[in-house]
Each structure stands twice: as C-alpha cells, then as structure tokens.
Amino acid sequence: MKPVPRGPNPRSLTPGRIGLYIFLVSAVVFFTLPLWIMLTTSLKTMDEIRSGGIFALPTHLDFSAWKTAWSSACMGSECTGVRFGFWNSVKITVPSVVISVLFGAVNGYALSFWNMRFSKLMFALLMLGAFVPYQVFLYPLVRAMAELSLYNTLPGIIAVHVLFGLPLVTLLFRNYFASVPSELFRAARVDGAGFWRIFGEIMLPMAVPMLVVASIFQFTGIWNDFLLGLVFAGRDNLPMTIQLNNIVNTTTGQRFYNVNMAATILTALVPLAIYFLSGRWFVRGIADGAVKG
Template sequence: MTRSAEINPRGAKPTRITAGRIGLYAFLISAALFFTVPLYVMIVTSLKTMPEIRAARIFALPDHLDFSAWKVAWAGACAGAECAGIRAGFLNSVLITLPSVVISVLFGAINGYALSFWRPRGGNLMFGLLMAGALVPYQVFLYPLVRGFAALGLYNSLIGIVIVHVLFGLPLVTLLFRNYFVTIPEELFKASRLDGAGFWRIFLEIMLPMSVPMLVVAAMMQFTGIWNDFLLGLVFAGRDNLPMTVQLNNIVNTTTGERLYNVNMAATILTALVPLAIYFFSGRWFVRGIAAGAVKG
C-alpha cells in the first residue's frame, strides 16, 4: 500500500482553500457574531450590579454573579403603577399562544390537504386571495378588525386575540402544508379513495401522520411569531391579557430615577427564553421538516 493510499484510502481529493470558501466562512462567522455578541452583552449585563454597569465596561465579565436583577425582572419590575414583573404577562402569552398555534396549524393542514388533493371548485382562486391577503401589512387591517370585533363583543378579550392570530397565521401555514402535500404521490390518495375512505379518514389516518415534520415546522414558526408579537397583542388583547412582549415594553419604558439596565436585560432574556428553548431542543425536527418539503411546490 502506498503512502498516498494510507493517507487518503478513498481517493478523495484534498480540500482546497479557495477565495469562495474563505468568503463563505467569513460570512458565516460574521453572521454568528452578529447574533451572539448582543446576546453575550445582554447576559453579562443582566448579571452585573449597577455600579459595574456604570463603569462602562460593556464586554467585561461581572466581578461576581448577581442574579438579583433576574428576580426583580421576574416578580418585581414596575410597569407603570404595577410592580409584578414580567411574570404578569407569562401566563397571558401561554394562553394566547398555545390555542392560536394549535388552531392555525390544524386549519392550515386541512386547507393544504384540500387544495392539494380534493381541489374544490374555485380552490385556486381562494388560495390566491389568501396569499394576496398575506402580503397586505397588518396595519391596514387593524381599524376594520377593531370595529368588527367591538361589534361582536370580542375586542379586548382572550378569544379575540386568539382569533386574530389564527386569521393572520392561516395564509403561511396553508402555503407550507400545500407545498408539502403536493410532494406526496397522488396514487396514495387515489388508492385510499378506491378503498372507500372519505375526506376526514384520509386526512386523519394517512395524511396527518405523514406530515409530522411539517407539523413541527408550522408549529415552531407560528409559536415564535405569536409569542414574539407586540402589535396585535397591544391592540386586541386588552389590559387583562397583555402578553410578555407588551409587559416588557412597559417595564423598559417605565423609569423612576435610575434606569436599571440589568433588570431590563434580564426581562428581555426571560421574554425570549421560551422560543429559544423550543428552537434549541427542536431544531433537528425543524430542519427535517424544511428538507421534507417546506420550500417545495
């Protein structure tokens, strides 16, 4: 056996360092720093005392770990006259996000399934209108929705904000599932029809179990978008149902004397912690779903 064969038994060519490869790695490193540096600053600032923060050493590690800012941010930070911390909006965000995600993903899956296999009369037109509506900015719909929800008694209510998120999430979720279902062989659908299966049986027993990767993708995208929403929660939720993002804005903009940057940073991290954890633990499923057809069609 020759020395070259020992070094490279499969006969693969050695990796060449090219200008394109250097540029690619430079871009990836820059993109990683773009996100990690602010996160690092937020974390170290939240663990510092105010005298350390006033020393203006923004990248320096804290002299000692101080979690008091996190405790204040969770249960003691003031938003106007109320000093209940960010936890006042945590339960509201959960109550808003979970039903909104479940309903929008379920309806989007049904829409995508119907448009891909059953092709109802006028389905293409309805799908086009749905996509066109998704391109219109939210702000255009705010006043008509406020007037309509007020007339129905749904304005400033938990049910109202859930319906709003479902309505605005349906176009994207429908598009994802439609593009996913068109990658499934139509022969499987036709064989199910020959066996006497109807609309709901095919959907629940065949199509839905096959679309688990897309269910994860759609749920993660909806969860992140709804949890991080500020505008719709501020307009439609009402004072008793304000989500964490609105509570965070109220805490950051409430100042009595010294601005507590460590508390503000801790409150920001706490607000973003749930979607970050979901992406961290479910990132593999997200990539699988994207690869399985989220961008096909």
C-alpha cells in the same frame, strides 16, 4: 500503469475555504454579541455596569436582576414584573398555534387533493390576504370584534392570531401535501376512505415534520407579536412583549439596565428553547417540502 490524478484535498485550506470560515465566524460573532452583552449585563450590579466595560465579565454572578425582572419590575405604577405577561403569552400562543396549524393542515390538504369548485380562487384570495399589511385590517377588525363582544378579550386575540396565521400555514401544508405522490391518495379513495379518514390516518401522520415547522413559525410569530396584542388583547391579557416594553420605557429615577436585560432574555427564552430543542425536526420539515411548489 499511470497513477490516477487526485483532486485537491477537501480539507485543505484554500483561499475560498478560508474566506468562508472568516465569513461564518464573523456571522456568529455578529449574532451572538448582543446576546453576550445582555447576558453579562443582566448578571452585574448597577455599580459594576457604570464602572466596567460593556463586554467585561461580571466579577461575581448576581441573579437579583432576574428575580426583579420576573416578579417586581415596574411598569408605570405597577411593579409586578413579567410573570403575568408570561402566562398571558402562554394562554394566547398555545391555543392560537393549535387551532391555526390544524385549520391550515386541513386547508392545505383540501387544496392539494380535492378538486373543489373555485379552489384556485379561494387559495389566491387567501394568499392575497397574507400580503396585506396588518395595519389595513386593524380598524375593521376592531369594529367587528366590538360587535361580536370579543374586543379586549382572550378569545378575541386568539381569533385574530388564527386569522392572520392561516394564509402562511395553509401555504406550507399545501406545498408539502403537493409533494406527496397522488397515487397514495387515489389508492385510499379506491379503498373507500373519505375526506377525514384519509386526512387523519394517512396525510396527517406523514406531515409530522411540517407540523413542527408550522408550529414553530406560528409560535415564534405569536409569542413575539406586539401590535396585535396591544390592540386586541385588553389590559388583563397583555402578552409578555408589551410588558417588556413597559418595563424598558418606565423611567422613575435611574434606569436599571441589568433588570431590562434580564427581562429581555426572559421574554425571548421560550422561542429560543423551542428552536434549539426542535431544530432537527425544523430542518427536516423544510427539506421535505416547506419550500416546494
């Protein structure tokens, strides 16, 4: 009996596999190097920053820059740190994410299963709005918000984020619900279930992975936003990104690089934590239909 020829060992280091490893390691170094520089610089004193190498480890851990960045870093004449911007970002982001994801889920569900009149036209117009640059809408929105007494208010900036987030969230949920077997919807209709009962008891529980994906997309986009917050939030509701910009660009004497780096990490810490904690759900939601359709 002739032995069955075996293919190459999948664990063997072929030239292609070695090239793949080199590419992956290079990508990891490329994306983690800025974080390494920011982290090590934030833990150094200014004397050590001026005398040492940019990639060198701190001789001893100094968290004073983090304390300054959080509570007493200067933005012009105000020295209050980024803590107020953090809570402003929370007050803006959380309701914006909840409202836009809920409305987007309802829109995607309606456009997937309910043959409404002009539904395709409405979806096309909604998607068209997603590709128009923000700058085109700024002046009309400013005038509209001013007429409604919402300009430079917390409800106003929340409404703006909801409006700009609806097209993407609707697209995600529409594609997800389109992958659900239509027989499930028809069976519920035969049993007498209506629009909201089918949505609340059948479709929404099935869409938990997509809820996570849409929430992550919305959360990171709104938390990292600069332009809309600068235009619509108002002085009392400036988000963390704008306060970070004000801290970095404030020049009164010497520039404190350790404080700037600490403030930058503090601003990016919440989105990074969300990605790390919900990565499994994010990948599952993408695989279950985020890019279908």
